[in-house]
Amino acid sequence: MSTEEREKQNSSERQTRRAVSDRRVEGVTQPIAPAVEAARQVELTINGQAVEAWEGMTLLQAAQSVGISIPTLCHHKELSTYGACRLCSVEVIRGRRSRIVASCIYPVEDGIEVLTESEKVAKHRKIILELIQARWPWVDKELLEKYGAQPGRFEEKTDFCILCGLCVRYCTEVKKANCLGFVGRGAERQIVIYPERAIEMCPTCEGGNMGCRSVCPTGTMPNEFAHTGPRFGKKLPLAYPVKSYSEDNVREVLHTVGDWRMPWVRSQTMPGK
Amino acid sequence: MPKLKSLLDLEELRKGIIASKDPSKQCITICSGTGCHAYASEKVADTFASELEQQGLSEKIDLRRTGCHGFCERGPIVVIFPDEICYLSVKPDDVSEIVSETLVGKKIIERLLYVGDDGKPITHENDIPFYKHQIRLVFGDNRLINPQSIEDYIGLGGYEALGKVLFEMTPEDVIEVVKKANLRGRGGGGFPAGIKWETTRNAPGDAKYVIVNADEGDPGAYMDRSLLEGNPHSVLEGLMIGAYAIGANQGYIYVRQEYPLAVENVGVAIEQMREYGLLGEKILGTGFDFDVIVHRGAGAFVSGESSALMTAIEGRVGEPRPKYIRTAVSGIHGRPSNLNNVETWSNVPLIIKHGAKWFGGIGTEGSKGTKIFSLVGKVNNTGLVEVPMGMPLRDIIYNIGGGIRGDKKFKAVQTGGPSGGVIPESLLNLPVDFDELSKAGSMMGSGGMIVMDEDTCVVDVARYFLDFLADESCGKCIPCREGIQQMLVVLNRICEGTGREEDLDTLADLGDMMRDCALCALGQSAPNPVLSTIQYFKEEYEEHIQNHRCPAGVCKELINYYIDPEKCQACMICMRNCPVGAIDGGKNIVHVVIQEKCTKCGTCLEVCPPRFGAVSKLSGVEIPEAAAGGIKVR
Ligand SMILES: Cc1cc2nc3c(=O)[nH]c(=O)nc-3n(C[C@H](O)[C@H](O)[C@H](O)COP(=O)(O)O)c2cc1C
Ligand code: SF4
Ligand code: SF4
Ligand code: FES
Ligand code: FES
Numbered sequence: 062m063s064t065e066e067r068e069k070q071n072s073s074e075r076q077t078r079r080a081v082s083d084r085r086v087e088g089v090t091q092p093i094a095p096a097v098e099a100a101r102q103v104e105l106t107i108n109g110q111a112v113e114a115w116e117g118m119t120l121l122q123a124a125q126s127v128g129i130s131i132p133t134l135c136h137h138k139e140l141s142t143y144g145a146c147r148l149c150s151v152e153v154i155r156g157r158r159s160r161i162v163a164s165c166i167y168p169v170e171d172g173i174e175v176l177t178e179s180e181k182v183a184k185h186r187k188i189i190l191e192l193i194q195a196r197w198p199w200v201d202k203e204l205l206e207k208y209g210a211q212p213g214r215f216e217e218k219t220d221f222c223i224l225c226g227l228c229v230r231y232c233t234e235v236k237k238a239n240c241l242g243f244v245g246r247g248a249e250r251q252i253v254i255y256p257e258r259a260i261e262m263c264p265t266c267e268g269g270n271m272g273c274r275s276v277c278p279t280g281t282m283p284n285e286f287a288h289t290g291p292r293f294g295k296k297l298p299l300a301y302p303v304k305s306y307s308e309d310n311v312r313e314v315l316h317t318v319g320d321w322r323m324p325w326v327r328s329q330t331m332p333g334k
Numbered sequence: 335m336p337k338l339k340s341l342l343d344l345e346e347l348r349k350g351i352i353a354s355k356d357p358s359k360q361c362i363t364i365c366s367g368t369g370c371h372a373y374a375s376e377k378v379a380d381t382f383a384s385e386l387e388q389q390g391l392s393e394k395i396d397l398r399r400t401g402c403h404g405f406c407e408r409g410p411i412v413v414i415f416p417d418e419i420c421y422l423s424v425k426p427d428d429v430s431e432i433v434s435e436t437l438v439g440k441k442i443i444e445r446l447l448y449v450g451d452d453g454k455p456i457t458h459e460n461d462i463p464f465y466k467h468q469i470r471l472v473f474g475d476n477r478l479i480n481p482q483s484i485e486d487y488i489g490l491g492g493y494e495a496l497g498k499v500l501f502e503m504t505p506e507d508v509i510e511v512v513k514k515a516n517l518r519g520r521g522g523g524g525f526p527a528g529i530k531w532e533t534t535r536n537a538p539g540d541a542k543y544v545i546v547n548a549d550e551g552d553p554g555a556y557m558d559r560s561l562l563e564g565n566p567h568s569v570l571e572g573l574m575i576g577a578y579a580i581g582a583n584q585g586y587i588y589v590r591q592e593y594p595l596a597v598e599n600v601g602v603a604i605e606q607m608r609e610y611g612l613l614g615e616k617i618l619g620t621g622f623d624f625d626v627i628v629h630r631g632a633g634a635f636v637s638g639e640s641s642a643l644m645t646a647i648e649g650r651v652g653e654p655r656p657k658y659i660r661t662a663v664s665g666i667h668g669r670p671s672n673l674n675n676v677e678t679w680s681n682v683p684l685i686i687k688h689g690a691k692w693f694g695g696i697g698t699e700g701s702k703g704t705k706i707f708s709l710v711g712k713v714n715n716t717g718l719v720e721v722p723m724g725m726p727l728r729d730i731i732y733n734i735g736g737g738i739r740g741d742k743k744f745k746a747v748q749t750g751g752p753s754g755g756v757i758p759e760s761l762l763n764l765p766v767d768f769d770e771l772s773k774a775g776s777m778m779g780s781g782g783m784i785v786m787d788e789d790t791c792v793v794d795v796a797r798y799f800l801d802f803l804a805d806e807s808c809g810k811c812i813p814c815r816e817g818i819q820q821m822l823v824v825l826n827r828i829c830e831g832t833g834r835e836e837d838l839d840t841l842a843d844l845g846d847m848m849r850d851c852a853l854c855a856l857g858q859s860a861p862n863p864v865l866s867t868i869q870y871f872k873e874e875y876e877e878h879i880q881n882h883r884c885p886a887g888v889c890k891e892l893i894n895y896y897i898d899p900e901k902c903q904a905c906m907i908c909m910r911n912c913p914v915g916a917i918d919g920g921k922n923i924v925h926v927v928i929q930e931k932c933t934k935c936g937t938c939l940e941v942c943p944p945r946f947g948a949v950s951k952l953s954g955v956e957i958p959e960a961a962a963g964g965i966k967v968r
Contacts (some may be wrong), residue, residue, distance in 0.1 A: 145811045147851040159849035166656040185847040214840070215816075216823045224809070236422040243651070243809075246634065248819050250809030263898040 337611030369406025401564015403720035476564035514690035524768035537670035552751035553636035557832035572679030632713025635806035654854035697723030701767035711785035750779030754858035755866030791888035814857025833879035883954020
């Protein structure tokens, strides 16, 4: 092996190590990248640029490792993958076959060509943004403009929650508190809080600040997510991660849970109500 | 029951069963499938039993309750062997006559026979046009066996294929045969079963699973149900052969809770297999161990999707997960898991018994064997039909289905379940197989086939299916959850006459995105009903949008009921029947529909005597002003 090659390998190994160690955060249940020793090197191109990655990395990780950013919404690097928002969709070309995949889950493969901003990707991303905007009208303007999304194209039914499931995964995986979950199917799907658990767990969570707030992309709290994903507006009062509960209900639950200083709940008026 | 410890034991048992049956002995078979059950077939069977008892014939004549024959709308179906006389719509009151006339007196009761188009009665089941054009490889034994009797199954060659596999073939041989036969999955995608088996076999891991998908969530489809109810051992035998080939020792049957008879019959079948030692350890004295667990699903449509189904078996909410790593490699509890549809499994023993070449001789280039369809809608004969792949749609609808009901015109046929597509008249000669249907913008799905006549509005049809899917989407991913909801908003406004110029583009853009981006096949195929109707019936959409006209006269907001003053005879029938009092008129005064009050229930149109025919549906035209003060009937 020439020094140059060795250097190349070392540097990508370093990168992978970083990706791997990044994931090894206390309480995180599902590290994706395998141990460095076992990983095999994979070569692919992203937007025409040759990229070296390790088996087990996702396309998103590989892209990020070379500074290519892909918008994400339901992804958080500390949490298990979920693959629900599809904002991170990219085009993968192998030979003459092209398909659209969610980059936050799709594992890197040898010899594939990835396009993160192809015409098709941009077209689909535009519609996905428009769909999100119809539910949560504070989507980052820059992002909307970049893809030429036309707000108002779809019927607006404003809601707090975009059902990204980050709060649920945070609560389950990091806090292991299991206070949050989903109920319902299709249009009825909602996030619920399980009061019995919440009474027990939430008052002491992150010093009484409810850690799930920090991952919610529809909230106002500047959080780590805001740097990796679409940066959402900051003017909205923080969304409490409960969609199914009526305002009164939420208050009641919170009242039972304890005397928390949560002005965002008191001051919030449900948009659209 | 002695345990079968070798192939010889099985063959001895079979010989014994066959010897105990006298083929010339009379036997009454009564369909006890779910359809006939709904027509009180149990009562018919009980009446037969007591009638035979009373007449002292119980010893001389056998009575057998069988599975579904497919022609459920004419149930309860009674077939009398050995002559195979087929009686339809049999009532308990007919029983004593059948016993004395047909069984004892050897006379045929014409009134209970099928009557052909030419008015001539047909005696034998296989001569009835509905059956005549079918090839019943998978479904055929349903009518011959009692599903709760393993002996009936063994008597017809049951578990012979299993024996052959265990004693004469290596697992690789089995996979090779299934691959060569090119058996494709009957549950949806048509994925080659042999290749999936091979992937599962080669996937690392000791514990592997084989699973039967009997979730069958498509509204109106019931072929898997009928097969599992009517011939559970054929599915179980297929599953065991698959398990052997794949290297699995544990099987699951995922069956929906709403199928009580299927659950019962599968349970009985498994019990009987255990008693004979066909499940458990060292099956037939070989080193092959296998057992099956029945998992009752809670009946969500999306739970039929492979990753959702496996999540449900693990005891969690049945929700799809990203499948870039296939379930064949990482399924239940992260172990290699091979899922196939009921009908797919049921084909396996046939292929092993008769060989890949035989199977390959039936069907088309890319789709081999037969497929069972659930033929429903506006055809004369509805029911379950099994045909060779490649039979033209026209033959299924006209030869088997007997054409369109009530002399109406054919408009379209929807195949593939709720997320299938609609196929127009111009494609009626399409040979039905996996690839041709996909090319036409529809799909095979699990075999739903809904025939629609000229009174159907395709926009309304698309809306109906999207409405179903909106409820059935799991709601996890944005393309599917939000995409379907927004498609519905657009379809609703088109049906209400407030569609916009850009709506067809919006639907196309949404559909494109969903096909590419949705997480699972539900969301990816959800746009099919919309996109295929736009593809073939664009003018009908445009009529709704531009001229506010529903050509089929279905969309309520776009139609008006109108009484032609020239034709009205002032008989006052419609006036008396209108539930909301929206008809003005009187003796000798021409009647008028008060449009503001009318709820468009259509009663007036129904009750107006045909000899007058004064009421009609108008769409997209101005309603002529009624003369003030009423006009006298001429
Ligand atoms: C929403 C959805 C529902 C499905 N429902 C069923 C079903 O009820 N029965 C079935 O056999 N396959 C169903 N499938 C297909 C399965 O995912 C899977 O492809 C099939 O069971 C594999 O078996 P096969 O290869 O033998 O067809 C469904 C797929 C989707 C996306
Ligand atoms: S409350 Fe926030 S974090 Fe939780 S699912 Fe909704 S948008 Fe996502
Ligand atoms: S496509 Fe539909 S059913 Fe499938 S995961 Fe997405 S929301 Fe759920
Ligand atoms: S699906 Fe990848 S970020 Fe949401
Ligand atoms: S249930 Fe009797 S024919 Fe189908």
